[in-house]
Amino acid sequence: MDDIQKHILAERALAAARRCFANRYTGAAFAYATGSLLRGEGTAFSDIDLVVVFSSVERAWRESFTHEGFPVEAFVHDEETLAHYIHADAESGCPVMASMVATGRVVGPDIKRAHLVQAKAAAMLAAGPQPLAGARYDMLRYQVTDLADLRGTRPPEEIAAIAAQLYQKLADLILLGRGEWTGRGKWAPRLIGRLDAQLAAEFDAAFRLAAGGEGARLLAFADGELALHGGRYFEGFRQDAPLEARRLE
Known part of the structure; x- marks a missing residue:
């Protein structure tokens, strides 16, 4: 697939993501359409990642489905649940959700709010992970x-x-x-x-x-x-179990 074909596929994927957002997530404030397809790096087998944000949800969820021939992985949140997962990723050192938000194409009506959330995610990525210690x-x-x-x-x-x-x-x-x-x-x-x-x-x-x-x-x-980290680490290693790790029969 050449660059022109990848660009055309990316635009098709973005248009499909917009329609998916409008038809499936009525009332949502905004979303981020992301993934290799949207970056112009996808193949015919790549999916669309869609981070959907409502004003409020009882709990976050993710779901997988096909829309207009594209596999879609949707992650549905409000701003509080989205912030939870962004920060949990940051603590783990693997910023999956933050990367999706920071690099996504904004979809939906509340564009201003979407860009504010996106800017926070991008700043967190730019700051780098917590020191390994x-x-x-x-x-x-x-x-x-x-x-x-x-x-x-x-x-x-x-x-x-x-x-x-x-x-x-x-x-x-x-x-x-x-x-x-x-x-x-x-x-x-x-x-x-x-x-x-x-x-x-x-x-x-x-x-x-x-x-x-x-x-x-x-x-x-x-x-x-x-x-680079002092050599093999075996002697002296210890990991304590949680205090609640017991069961009475």
Whole structure:
């Protein structure tokens, strides 16, 4: 698909999002239409992400459906529930909702209010994640250490399974450990690539080899990242259970 075709598809998706908003979410104040289709990066199989905002809802919800041939993932909120999820994402270091709001195309009648909310989300993204520190930092270091269980001889299928578990945690350590937002799924390699193309190439090569049963390069890569944070973290790790974690039979 060339750039012209992608642009045409993006405009079709935006028009469909506007009609979807008007027909399905009567009374909503505004929405943000976003996703790869709207950015001109989508394919024939991409969906529309639609963040819908009412003046008030009893509880937020999400739903999936098809509209005019486009798969749609809708996230329905009022401003309070939207703020909750934006800030929860920020605390996790993975700003999914904030990114959708900040990059979305505004749909609906209350354009002024939509832009105010959008500006807050964009400012939060620009400020970057909270510094990786304390118990959260210790847990991530421990998880990467624990999951990088690639020393010694293992069958190829176990190495591939270990790599699958390790991928996200190691990506989190790479990005959050450098003061960058992290991402889930396809966003993890994209964000690492934007940060450092060479690092992304090494990350990808190590996991490709591990998926084929060769774990030495992934182990070396993980140990290299851990070395930036004081090395492997096992000795001295402790996690206390919640006080309420008990059950009387």
